């Protein structure tokens with residue numbers, strides 16, 4: 443998985459028990475990941491969804507895999523179909539799966555078997571307020587989160603929304619894995635700063651892999 447000839451070799455930074463940043467872990471595959479995102483978005487375009495509270499999310503989303511995460515006036519859910527297009531989510535590309543499984547293993551979670559990949563697209567000013575990922579049935583499986591494009595500040599907190607947070611700059615190719623005792627930690631993304639990334643233009647993309655069911 444690791445291509446030590448593409449420049450920087452990956453390294454890891456612990457965040458908490460069961461949580462770490464794998465720096466540049468996805469860098470060697472970044473161009474191929476972006477090409478797959480483009481294919482997926484051509485079938486199931488990015489949408490700004492509406493939260494149960496009636497707010498339009500600043501992050502635009504699509505999905506691939508057996509299940510996709512979305513929100514609407516009724517709540518948050520995983521579904522096999524994209525309610526915007528009425529079609530099934532595209533399959534999870536083999537490259538996505540192998541990267542997520544290898545990153546999880548690298549972080550100490552062997553046997554990760556994701557059935558859902560949420561693809562988030564951030565434009566300048568877009569943010570994700572502190573939240574827990576808790577719509578999944580099996581919380582023993584970790585979260586694997588891949589950052590591409592413009593840098594963003596990731597907040598990684600505790601088990602209550604108002605607990606202190608660490609602030610971590612995530613850059614192109616970084617992967618965060620959290621699970622085990624950290625699986626339900628609050629986390630979020632601060633408003634994206636404007637910029638132009640050589641591969642992603644004015645955007646940041648994030649792939650969030652989970653086992654939903």
Ligand SMILES: O=C(O)CCC(=O)C(=O)O
Nearest residue numbers: 560562575587631648650
């Ligand atoms: O964009 C990120 O890095 C985090 C995304 C996230 O937390 C989520 O989609 O639940």
Ligand SMILES: [Fe+2]
Nearest residue numbers: 573574575629
């Ligand atoms: Fe999340």
